[in-house]
Amino acid sequence: MNKTKVIATIGPSSSSKEVIQELIIQGMDVARINLSHANYDFCTDVMNKIADINEELESNVAVMLDLQGPGVRVGRFVSGRAYLKAGDRIRVYATNVLGDNTKFSVNYPGIIDDVKYHTVIKLDDGAITLTVIDKEVDYLLCEVMNDGVISDYKSFNAPGVVFRLPFLSEQDRRAVQFAHKMKADFLALSFVRSSDDVLEVNDLLIELGNDHLGIIAKIETESAVEEIDDILKVSDGIMIARGDLGVELPMERVPVIQKSIINKCHIAGKVSMVATEFLSSMESGIRPTRAEVSDVANAVMDGTDAVMLSGETTIGAYPIETLMMMEKIIGSSEEDINYLELLDTAMRTEKQDTTGVLAYSVAECANRLKCKAIVALTMSGYTARKMSRFRPGCPIIALSPNMETVKSLALHFGVVPVLVRDLSSFDVIMKEAVRVTRELVMVDSGDKIIITGGYPFQEVKHTNFMKVEEL
Numbered sequence: 003m004n005k006t007k008v009i010a011t012i013g014p015s016s017s018s019k020e021v022i023q024e025l026i027i028q029g030m031d032v033a034r035i036n037l038s039h040a041n042y043d044f045c046t047d048v049m050n051k052i053a054d055i056n057e058e059l060e061s062n063v064a065v066m067l068d069l070q071g072p073g074v075r076v077g078r079f080v081s082g083r084a085y086l087k088a089g090d091r092i093r094v095y096a097t098n099v100l101g102d103n104t105k106f107s108v109n110y111p112g113i114i115d116d117v118k119y120h121t122v123i124k125l126d127d128g129a130i131t132l133t134v135i136d137k138e139v140d141y142l143l144c145e146v147m148n149d150g151v152i153s154d155y156k157s158f159n160a161p162g163v164v165f166r167l168p169f170l171s172e173q174d175r176r177a178v179q180f181a182h183k184m185k186a187d188f189l190a191l192s193f194v195r196s197s198d199d200v201l202e203v204n205d206l207l208i209e210l211g212n213d214h215l216g217i218i219a220k221i222e223t224e225s226a227v228e229e230i231d232d233i234l235k236v237s238d239g240i241m242i243a244r245g246d247l248g249v250e251l252p253m254e255r256v257p258v259i260q261k262s263i264i265n266k267c268h269i270a271g272k273v274s275m276v277a278t279e280f281l282s283s284m285e286s287g288i289r290p291t292r293a294e295v296s297d298v299a300n301a302v303m304d305g306t307d308a309v310m311l312s313g314e315t316t317i318g319a320y321p322i323e324t325l326m327m328m329e330k331i332i333g334s335s336e337e338d339i340n341y342l343e344l345l346d347t348a349m350r351t352e353k354q355d356t357t358g359v360l361a362y363s364v365a366e367c368a369n370r371l372k373c374k375a376i377v378a379l380t381m382s383g384y385t386a387r388k389m390s391r392f393r394p395g396c397p398i399i400a401l402s403p404n405m406e407t408v409k410s411l412a413l414h415f416g417v418v419p420v421l422v423r424d425l426s427s428f429d430v431i432m433k434e435a436v437r438v439t440r441e442l443v444m445v446d447s448g449d450k451i452i453i454t455g456g457y458p459f460q461e462v463k464h465t466n467f468m469k470v471e472e473l
């Protein structure tokens with residue numbers, strides 16, 4: 003059973019019930035829908051399908067909605083795309099025009115004021131570069147620097163230029179309300195610039211009375227990289243969004259930023275996830291490159307909680323094969339994670355309170371006794387999150403009577419969240435722990451598991467016991 007979680011973005015290639023079901027069977031933990039591309043009808047349809055399949059398969063796949071954020075995107079093109087040729091001139095309008103190979107629009111009226119002559123513009127995560135050569139009242143005249151195909155709603159970046167946009171547009175406010183209404187589990191925030199941006203969303207969620215939506219700040223601007231420590235404090239998790247990050251900053255800085263942020267998240271006890279282009283070549287073929295395989299393996303060995311697929315599963319021809327390949331690489335790489343080092347980092351930076359010290363002892367004990375599972379009883383998810391931070395070598399089965407808690411653990415490394423009904427007496431807890439373990443993990447008689455949590459359940463707020471159970 004793999005411990006690193008997988009987020010798969012759902013798009014046209016993967017929105018049928020059959021494909022979603024197969025993605026779930028093959029190990030998708032979280033389904034992401036990117037609101038830069040998808041409309042509410044699409045989201046509702048996919049979310050209903052996931053709810054149905056979760057019920058049929060007794061799975062707990064969570065849903066992440068990803069806000070467009072104050073990023074700029076190109077508009078639509080005649081027949082969805084246009085071929086741009088190096089040396090050609092192209093007009094960039096701040097008003098709505100249907101694009102072709104001589105013009106296109108962007109969804110930001112301030113663009114003409116914000117850029118300067120010679121500003122470099124990157125389209126589609128940097129696939130095409132334009133240079134501004136003239137400014138008119140209603141358009142920018144640009145020179146195309148390299149050949150490429152641009153299609154509807156692809157990204158538009160001007161590295162070094164800060165767009166003067168409020169964090170939450172009217173459209174994104176509606177999207178937050180939609181996520182609340184639809185009971186989404188995670189909300190990813192694109193183009194976060196500072197902790198204030200995250201707090202603006204938190205305020206809106208408080209207004210809506212929503213206390214369970216997990217907030218994931220996407221790090222994809224230069225200022226987010228600078229402000230990471232403050233952003234971490236106010237977010238539930240961090241996504242290293244390498245697509246835009248590698249355009250906003252020199253690409254060659256992305257690997258070290260990735261490693262540094264994963265480490266910071268681990269120390270802060272927040273979930274980390276790495277996104278974009280892991281297995282891009284599988285959008286059109288069934289074999290990844292060696293470099294792509296290495297990239298997945300390195301993210302896993304760095305200790306990330308989750309990895310994400312985007313184009314591979316939204317528009318790629320092989321969404322299921324790609325997910326299976328990713329799981330295969332994860333499984334193999336997890337054998338080489340330095341669990342002891344991660345445990346040591348967690349211990350050195352942990353609060354020396356009862357829960358922290360107990361979680362450390364449980365992880366250490368599980369490693370030394372080669373336990374097959376740690377069963378964590380958890381009301382709010384706190385015990386399970388703490389256990390995950392200590393990165394024990396065996397799975398952490400999190401039993402909770404609360405569905406929101408179960409879903410909130412979908413991104414945490416090594417945690418297998420399970421909904422249970424009754425956890426009233428110690429006797430019931432022990433029996434449930436053994437029953438669920440036998441269902442989920444291959445065990446022989448004589449194998450050991452550790453059961454941990456706070457008892458009396460629902461009364462104490464911290465972890466206060468561990469029991470080693472021989473099967």
Ligand code: PGA
Pocket residue numbers: 036038068192220222242243244245246247277278312
């Ligand atoms: P996106 O975010 O897919 O919404 O652009 C991820 C990234 O930029 O890497």
Ligand code: MN
Pocket residue numbers: 192222243245246
């Ligand atoms: Mn992005």
